[in-house]
Amino acid sequence: MDARPRPLAPSSSRRGGRLLLVVPFALIAAVTTVDVLSPPEVHLGPFLIAAPAVAASFAGPRMTAFVGAVAVLAQSVVAVVRTSLTDLNHTYQIIALVLISVIVTFFAHLRERDETRVARLRTIAHAAQSVVLRPLPHRAGPLHIASVYLAAEEEAQMGGDLYAAARTASGTRLLIGDARGKGLDAISEASLVLGAFRVTARREQELPELVGHLEEGVGSAGEPRSAADPGPGPGGPADGADEAFVTALVLDIPDREPVVRLVNCGHPPPLLLRRGRVIPLDTAEARPPLGLADVLTADATVATFPFDVGDVLLLYTDGVVEARDDSRAFYPLAERLTAWAQDDPPTLLDRLRADLRSYAGGHLGDDAALVAVERLAPGRSGP
Helix, strand or coil: CEECCCCCCHHHHHHHHHHHCHHHHHHHHHHHHHHHHCCCCCCCHHHHHHHHHHHHCCCCHHHHHHHHHHHHHHHHHHHHHHCCCCCHHHHHHHHHHHHHHHHHHHHHHHHHHHHHHHHHHHHHHHHHHHHHCCCCCCEECCEEEEEEEECCCCCCCCCCEEEEEEECCCEEEEEEEEECCCHHHHHHHHHHHHHHHHHHCCCCCCHHHHHHHHHHHHHCCCCCCCCCCCCCCCCCCHHHCCCCCEEEEEEEEECCCCEEEEEEECCCCCEEEECCEEEECCCCCCECCECCCCCCCCCCCCEEEECCCCCEEEEECHHHHCCECCCCCECCHHHHHHHHCCCCHHHHHHHHHHHHHHHCCCCCCCCEEEEEEEECCCCCCCC
């Protein structure tokens, strides 16, 4: 399972637009009928202006113009039935209705043009993300893998969260990370780290060496800072405007050894689900995020944890644990996982995704990525 943002289905939006068209035409019919039946001193014609205005909020310029024409025709019928077309009051109402219809039709044209442009950009962004953030394999040796990418905005396509997997001669290497900030800068950093991982992860080298290559990948986005550069804060760039870094977890899971080895680069620790328990895999020493090694010098310390058959490892970005409910309380990830600790990776992520969205009221404050990895018994095949 690899659930990432997808473009909105145009068919559903069109069906919704057709249903909404009932509103302006029903409004025209109601106002016309009541106006014809009202006493001579009552004039409801000005309410017909609402029909093209409502249509302009969701329909295209042609349909908006058509609704405006129907409204003008309805006002003309009212004028003929009640007095005549040359009646001064109805004449002014018809002129005003024509002017309003022309204006809202023009605004409908501008809105449709902008929507077309945005839809084109979303399609391009989705294609770009498909290249940058490739789907993870469902199987990698003895591992069953599932992943989910949740955009902070429902229609967003790209963000700075990242994940990747690579097979080596002896096992599987995984990467999950979160680039600082949002927008194109975060996407650029994420793509650099992913590119460095895909190039070097398959080589037979130790995890500290792999992390060093990833560090160089982040530094290639711009001029690397030295320890003499104070960075953000007093004496440095305001608010870290020139500072780029990526929090990351780099993992190595051997095929024939029931362990997981990892280097934590300032990232939230993974959670191990074992026989109904949720165990945080906290490392004794966390390395600084990728891109800050020149500022906060530290070696890449490899931590080793048991990872046996039936265990599930959950990797996630801070968008998950920083999601808030109406009371501004953070999402209790470890507590929630206890009820699903026996699930396989796809089922676990399906339930977690639905629960997270519900907890945050359908809107996440930041992008979130989730990867679940289960070690299967020898000879057992995943779904």
